[in-house]
Amino acid sequence: MEAALYGPGGFYRRPEGPAGHFRTSVHASPLFAGAVARLLCRVDEALGRPARLDFVDMAAGRGELVTGVLAALPAEVAARARAVAVEVADRPVGLDHRIEWLTEPPQGVTGLLFANEWLDNVPVDVVEVDSAGVPRRVLVREDGTERLGEPVSGAEAAWLARWWPLPGEEGVRAEIGLPRDTAWASAVSAVAHGLAVAVDYAHTLDTRPLFGTLTGFREGRETAPVPDGSCDITAHVALDACALPGARLLTQREALHALDLTGARPPLALASTNPSEYVRALASAGEAAELTAPGGLGDFGWLLQPVGIPDVLPR
Numbered sequence: 001m002e003a004a005l006y007g008p009g010g011f012y013r014r015p016e017g018p019a020g021h022f023r024t025s026v027h028a029s030p031l032f033a034g035a036v037a038r039l040l041c042r043v044d045e046a047l048g049r050p051a052r053l054d055f056v057d058m059a060a061g062r063g064e065l066v067t068g069v070l071a072a073l074p075a076e077v078a079a080r081a082r083a084v085a086v087e088v089a090d091r092p093v094g095l096d097h098r099i100e101w102l103t104e105p106p107q108g109v110t111g112l113l114f115a116n117e118w119l120d121n122v123p124v125d126v127v128e129v130d131s132a133g134v135p136r137r138v139l140v141r142e143d144g145t146e147r148l149g150e151p152v153s154g155a156e157a158a159w160l161a162r163w164w165p166l167p168g169e170e171g172v173r174a175e176i177g178l179p180r181d182t183a184w185a186s187a188v189s190a191v192a193h194g195l196a197v198a199v200d201y202a203h204t205l206d207t208r209p210l211f212g213t214l215t216g217f218r219e220g221r222e223t224a225p226v227p228d229g230s231c232d233i234t235a236h237v238a239l240d241a242c243a244l245p246g247a248r249l250l251t252q253r254e255a256l257h258a259l260d261l262t263g264a265r266p267p268l269a270l271a272s273t274n275p276s277e278y279v280r281a282l283a284s285a286g287e288a289a290e291l292t293a294p295g296g297l298g299d300f301g302w303l304l305q306p307v308g309i310p311d312v313l314p315r
Helices: 002-006 030-046 064-072 154-163 178-189 252-258 269-273 275-291
Strands: 053-058 081-086 099-102 109-116 125-129 135-140 146-151 173-176 191-200 215-218 221-223 232-234 248-251 301-307
Touching: 002 232, 030 053, 030 064, 030 109, 030 191, 030 275, 053 064, 064 081, 064 099, 109 178, 154 173, 154 178, 178 191, 178 301, 248 252, 252 275, 252 301
Parallel strands: 053 081, 053 109, 081 099, 109 191
Antiparallel strands: 125 135, 125 173, 135 146, 191 301, 215 221, 215 232, 248 301
C-alpha cells in the first residue's frame, strides 16, 4: 500500500492529482474552504491574534483547500497567515507564492493543522480470521492476489483486542489502525498552540464493519484495491482510536453547522425582490446540503484535538 500510493510510480504522484479520480468536500464546494477559514479565525481569536497564524493543510493534493482558505480569510487575518501545504507530490505549477510546499508538517505550529482525507490513506495492514479462528495478516501481490500470512501478535494484536475485537468466524476482516494512531499523534505534536483536525471516512468501536473497508478508487469509481499504483487504496479510519486526551469527535454535519454552514433554503420572497440573488443563494444552499447530507459527506468524522486552547466549536 505504501509503495502503491507514495512510491516513485505511486497513485499520489500521478500528474492529474487526486481530483482526477474522486471528489472530496474540498472539490464539492468552495463553501468547505470558507468554513475551514472561519474555523481558523476562531482559533486565531482563541490564541489572542498572534503575529503569525499558521494554517497547515495535510495531504494537500494540489493545494485546493489551502488556496481556498487563503481566499476566504478576512484581509487582516490573511496578512498574518502562514500557509503551508504538506504533500509528497511535487509543487503544482502556478500555485500561490504565499503557500509553502513541504513533505512534512513544520514544527511549532501556532494555529490550525487540518487533515482532510489524509488518515484513510495512511497505509494499514489487513487481517482475516482463518478456519481455526486465528486472525492472520493478509498478504497481497502487486496484481491483487491474496493469501493469509502469519498470525498477528504483539502491539498489533493488542490494538485489535482494544479497538477492533474480532469474532472467531472465518473470513471476518479488520484493518489494524495502529499506524494511523501513530501518524496522527506525530501530526498533533507539530502543533505548539492551536488546533489539529482530522476529517475522514470513519467508524467507531460500536460500528466496526465485519469485513473491513479496504477498497480502491479510479476515475470516480470504486474498484478492487490492487496495489500497482493505478488506483487510490483507502480504508475508513478508527478515529476514536486516534483520539488523544482532550479530543472531541463529531460528524461533519455537526461541525459545519457549528461553523454556520447549514444548507437552509433562502426565503421564497427573495425570488421576487432579487431573483439573481435568490438563484445564487439557492445554489449555495444546495452545495451546503451536499456537504452536510446524512448518508454522504455529512457523516464524515471530524476529530478535533485542541492544544493549549479551549474548544472553539459550540456544543
